[in-house]
Amino acid sequence: MTAKPSDMFDRDAEWAALTRFAADTRSGATLGVVSGRRRQGKTFLLDALCRAQGGFFFEATEAADAESLRRIGALIGEYAGSPFPVRPADWHEVLDALLALGEQGPATVVIDEFPYLAKANPSLPSVIQAAFGPRREERLRSQTRLLLCGSAMSFMGGLLSGTAPLRGRAGLEMVVQTLDYRLAADFWGITDPHLAVLLYSVVGGTPAYRDGAAGGRAPESIADFDAWVVDNVLDRFSPLFREARYLLAEEPDIRDKALYHSVLAAVAEGNNTRGGIAGYLERKATDISHHLSVLEDTGLLVRAVDAFRPGRSVYRISEPLVVFHHAVMRPEWSRLERQGRAAQVWANSSRRFAGSVVGPRFEQIARDWALDYAAPDLFERPVADVGHGVVNDPERRTSHEVDIVVTGHDAAGQRVLLAIGEAKWQEPMGAGHLARLKRIRELLVRAGHPGAENAKLLCFGGHPFSEQLRQAGDSGEVVLVGLGDLYGR
Structure with a gap:
């Protein structure tokens, strides 16, 4: 695998997948789609890939179709060492020229901001579909690794879905999170x-x-x-x-x-x-x-x-x-x-920020911790999903919102409850919060939810826990997760 640039933070999995795709020596050109919301580092990632692989990089702009054809043609000519700019008549000729770049071995080709091109020429996905036809000779003798990239998530997600022209054509689909x-x-x-x-x-x-x-x-x-x-x-x-x-x-x-x-x-x-x-x-x-x-x-x-x-x-x-x-x-x-x-x-805005912004985000951080960072032996089984839920309490004529619901699967593949939890950012957590979780667990046991009787109770706090709650944590009644635990400090 090509070494990741030293100035690239994280993205190890994305870099490994892209370099595998780009260095694939199998015969036949292949297509990949890279998407993600703007400012996630997609361009940085793909530009680094092209520099490492000696590939061709084209960043589209909002322009008329004819101007984009002239720009990419000039860059192809420069990349291929042509003494004169390439003047493609249409995108069919552009795709053939890009496929030709891979006739001597794997060639990384990136078209960034692809939605701009497709907006100016809506037939472009169909042109790429035709160029990457399974039995087309130009594709079979090429090892071009073409990557289409864009930030318009609804458009990029639709490229490979349903009856879209490129469905079934891509060998890589990556969302940069x-x-x-x-x-x-x-x-x-x-x-x-x-x-x-x-x-x-x-x-x-x-x-x-x-x-x-x-x-x-x-x-x-x-x-x-x-x-x-x-x-x-x-x-x-x-x-x-x-x-x-x-x-x-x-x-x-x-x-x-x-x-x-x-x-x-x-x-x-x-x-x-x-x-x-x-x-x-x-x-x-x-x-x-x-x-x-x-x-x-x-x-x-x-x-x-x-x-x-x-x-x-x-x-x-x-x-x-x-x-x-x-x-x-x-x-x-x-x-x-x-x-x-x-x-x-x-x-x-301090109250609105704490209640409407930080509070809900802290709950999501707690869910992310339970899914990605909790110790493997905390729960009886591997975690399959972490979500939220609402539990009815008929006796008290109320309902309880549960911030964190951790579920897994038993040996037969049945969904089982592993834990329920509550996350509080603004208020210190105490014995009352634990009593509420115990009541919810009791209701779930009565309702017959698989695994409820053994479900662990979790308290996530943005403030120090009360002494009574800490004692309950020491005795194993509840798992206390503070800010330091969330961040592994």
Whole structure:
């Protein structure tokens, strides 16, 4: 495997997959698709691959089809050592020229920002389908490894789905994800877990937000966090100020952007069911089905199915900066954009930030910990899924929301409950929280949920636990997971 560049943080699995794809010596050209939301480092990753492999890299721009043909033709001619620029008449000739680059051995070819080209020429996916025909002679004698890359998630996801022209043609499909909460802390150089949670709740795990938008500077301490947010996110001249809007603007399937922003605002304010979102917008639930599906396709919304009632689900915003924008910035947009009162807005937003932004993000961090970082021997079986759920309590005529529901499978493949848990960011956790979890477990046992009688109880706290709860943890009644545990400190 080609050595990963020393200045590339993490991305070991992605680099290994890309170098295997690029160095494949089998006969016949192959196609790969790389996608991911903007600013995740896709271009950096693929440019590094081309430099390491001596490959061809073309970054498309928003341009007329004829201009893009001229640009890529000139670059192909330069790459191939032609004394004159190549002037392709159409994309069929471009694809044949790219296939010819691999006639002497594996040749890495990257077309970045592919959606721009397809927008100018919607037939381009069909042209690539024809060029990569299974029995086409030009493909069979070539070892070109063509990678199409783009940030428009709904478009890129549709390239290989359903009846799309390229379905069945790709030998690699890669989604470059954001860094998880632990990697994000390491990337920003944050060692204080409390500060790490706060920062992750604002900018998430998008690498470019550090070097590009924040100038490489992370908040130095909790005391510096407020000033950092004001200067780097809420200031109207900051690159991050309009970033959440741009995430929607680049999606070709999103036309009525105002309505999509309203859907996200509804979720950010806690209206996370289909009916709740529709009620917030004063529309019928059927009227927003398409909008929810599009936001799921873009990766901005995630639909989480209730672990105990599969027919029910809630929606969560996956990108922290979008949650921050809709919970903190959008309600005060006029004051921020026109009056530049970032410090005043932030001073008045502390409660909203803690309750609507950090609290839900801390719950997700707890779920991620249970899935990815909990000790292998904590649960009786390997973890298959970590979600949320709602448990009815008929005797008390109420229902209990369960923040963390850990499930696995028994030897027969049946789904079994491994643990339930609660995560609290703002309030210290005590004996009352443990009593509530015990009551929920009792209800689940009565309802006959497999594994409920042995399910462990988990408490995730953003503050120190009470003495009584710590004693319960020492006796094995409950597993206590503090900020240091979440970050492996």
